[in-house]
Amino acid sequence: MTTKRTARAQRARPPKGPSMADVAAMAGVSSQTVSRVANNRENVEEATREKVLAAMKVLGYRPNTAARALVTGRFKTLGVISFDISAHGNARTLAAIADAAREADYSVNLMGVRDQTEAAVRQAFERLMLQSVDGVVLVESQILDTPSLRLPPSMPVVVADGDTGHRYPHVDFDQAHGARSVVAHLLELGHRTVWHVAGPRDSFAARRRAESWHRTLKEAGAPTPALHYGDWSAASGYRAGRALAKDPEVTAVFAANDQMALGVIRALHEAGRGTPEDVSVAGFDDITEAEFFLPPLTTVRQDFDEVGQRCVTLLLDQINGRTEGAHRLSVEPTLKVRRSTAPPSTRA
Template identity: 65%
Template sequence: MDHSVTPGSTTRGKQRPPSQADVAALAGVSSQTVSRVANHRPNVEPETRDRVLSAMRMLGYQRNSAARALTLGRFHVLGVVTFDIAAQGNARTLAAISRAAQAAGYSVNVVCAEAQTEDAVQQAVRQLTDQAVDGLIVIEAQILDRRGFDISSGVPVVVADGDPERCFPSVDTDQAAGAIAATRHLLDLGHRTVWHIGGPQDSYAARRRAAAWHSTLKEAGAPVPPLALGDWTAASGYELGRELAARPEVTAVFAANDHMALGLSLALREAGRRVPEDVSVVGFDDVPESAYFAPPLTTVRQDFEEVGRQCVALLLDRIDPPGGQRAGTEPVSVTPHLLVRSSSTRPPAAGRA
């Protein structure tokens, strides 16, 4: 009588989950190799890794995450705290973090804090650490800019788009470089000056963009118009655009995000001001729809994919430091790029510098 055991069964006929030994037998490798593949260790030949992964899929093998966490002291889960998940930048950064984490073999737990207060952040951090995470990423948290703020969770923290005091390792788009490129582009076209619709002043990114716009005009010897403040929405860009449209001296506007640029463009058209023949418009972000605005929007493209990859890479380096030494808190800066489309051109003769 044949008493051999096939994967997923026992000699008593009861079903059991396939084991690492079953995968090893099918793939023709050792159990240690299966463990290295399951734990995303790098020291496995690509062909061998593919063979093991194929065997896992054939057998329906599932890693025992609880046992793995006890063995390695790792849960392979990253926590993310964000504050306005509907905001374009936050949503795209979160999506990029999720993709980068998945590629590294980690899952992501997200908590959206109700407000940017110390209590709200502490509560979100406690909620995530209670779920057992290996590290935390906090997106656009101005509250963390305070040196006195303390995250006493005992897990590594990385901040995306924030933390000017560098209390924590951070990753961000070079907001100043993007704003300088946008402002310089309009000046180089011959506009006497550039008006700016800024974002809310509780946003670190908005403050940096406005400061760079201001300094670029000063350095160029151009007049500095009053700063108009929106709230990132197309509606605020539209309301401010109605005011700017009534000023004949306005020939170029840099909006701190694409949605406000959209509202601005509509207000200009309704007032009989053509874009770009009468007023050039430049945005920031490069939302997927910006290439289909009427006209297509000149904008500064943020590489959210790279921000997400860098956040995850920086956090993993702090979870498992190479050589056992954690790096310092030097920020990682991701360079944005100006995309010139049809919404910007030379000014009408009366508005040239």
């Protein structure tokens, strides 16, 4: 009976995977050399490294990450906290961070947070720390405006677009420069002023674009119309566009993102007001589809790949104890002028 139970237990036990010794035997090296390759140590000849990696691939060997962490003190995993994963800018930033992390041989754990509260942020950090991440990127966090918020001092942190107090290393898009460039472009075309469809009130990026829009108009001595708020969606831009279309004084509209600009253009078209012959419309982000709008959309291009790369570089510098160099980096966006903007119409 005991023999039968033992046999059943052995059959139920999952098959044992290949060991470091198996890899060493196939590659013709020592187990210590396999360990060096698994831990990405530099003191291994390239030809030997290639042999070991080839043997790992053939055998399907996966290094024990827990054991590797004991040796190196690194889990090779970065955490990312985001408050609105669906927003185009945040989604592109997340993708860029994941790409840059992969190039550095790190994986990414994403933590979506619904509420911008101190308790929610602390809980997200606690969960990521339990998942053994080496550092955290915080994406567009309005809650950092709260002076009482303190992030865990033991955890390396980089903020992507959201730390007005400059308390942490951060990488920002120069939102103010982007908004200023598009408003200045419309004023230079001869428009008396520029109406603005802003993003959500709780968005750090939307607020900075709106502030720059207002400041640029004031500096130019142009009237400052009332703001129209949207939620980043084309539908909210459409609703704002319907209201703007009723005002014959409106000749130029700057929408805080391209999707809302698309909604504005449709609303104007339905009201019999063409773009750009009656109303010029500009957006922000330069989404892939922007140049295929009808007409092609004037917008502000943001280099999300560069932001992702800089975030990961800053974070790895902290993780590896490198403290020299700039800890506050800004990426300047570029105005892309297309056919949705033109001088104001002279038609009667």
